[in-house]
Structure formats: structure tokens, C-alpha cells
Amino acid sequence: MWKDICVNSPQDEQKIILDAVDTQLAYPPTVETGNRKSMRPNRLAPWELRIGDFKVFYDVVESPESCVYIRAIGIKAHNTLRIGKKVFEI
Numbered sequence: 001m002w003k004d005i006c007v008n009s010p011q012d013e014q015k016i017i018l019d020a021v022d023t024q025l026a027y028p029p030t031v032e033t034g035n036r037k038s039m040r041p042n043r044l045a046p047w048e049l050r051i052g053d054f055k056v057f058y059d060v061v062e063s064p065e066s067c068v069y070i071r072a073i074g075i076k077a078h079n080t081l082r083i084g085k086k087v088f089e090i
Contacts, residue, residue, distance in 0.1 A: 013054070016051065016052070016054075017051055017054055017056065017073065020049070020051040020056075021049065021051075021056060021070070024036060024049055024051075025049065025058065025068045028066075029047070029058070029060050029066065029068050030047070030060050030062075030066075035049060035050045035051070036048070036049050036050070037050075039057075044057050044071055044072060045057035045058050045059050045071040045072065046059055046060075047059065047060065053075055053076055053077065054073060054074070054075055054076075055073070055074045055075075055076055055081065056070060056072075056073050057070070057071045057072045057073070057074070058070050058071055059071055074088075076090070
């Protein structure tokens with residue numbers, strides 16, 4: 001998945017995503033904010049971070065220390081979400 005976002009996105013967008021992930025998910029990643037929310041049960045991930053049109057889907061394992069796992073990064077446009085080469089209607 002990360003390969004897809006790196007190939008399809010300009011370098012400035014990659015930097016924006018990396019900076020936002022570092023800043024927003026450093027502490028505490030499981031508290032809802034304006035750009036971060038828990039999702040209804042699904043197969044992808046329990047958490048979503050919104051960075052402009054980008055959506056970062058992640059999971060957090062709490063023990064013994066918190067560890068954030070990025071499950072997917074997608075681009076939302078209107079009612080579609082593109083993750084890599086797959087397009088989903090939302």
C-alpha cells in the first residue's frame with residue numbers, strides 16, 4: 001500500500017501525510033479529534049485520520065506500549081475512496 005501512495009502522489013503530499021501522521025498519532029492516537037475518529041466495525045481498521053483529501057486508516061495495540069499500525073492510506077473524492085488501485089463507493 002505505501003508503495004502505491006508513493007508512486008501516485010507528489011513528494012509534497014507524501015511529506016504532508018508523514019508529518020501529519022507523526023504529529024497526530026504520536027500521543028494519544030485513540031482520542032477522537034476533529035481529524036481523527038473511531039470507525040464502525042469494518043475489515044480495514046478501527047481508526048481514521050483525515051489529512052485533507054487523504055484518509056489514513058490505522059489500528060493501535062496498547063500492550064505493553066502503544067504501537068500504531070497504518071493499515072491503508074486512501075484518497076477520498078466525493079463518495080469514492082481510492083486505496084492504491086482499488087476504488088470503493090462510500
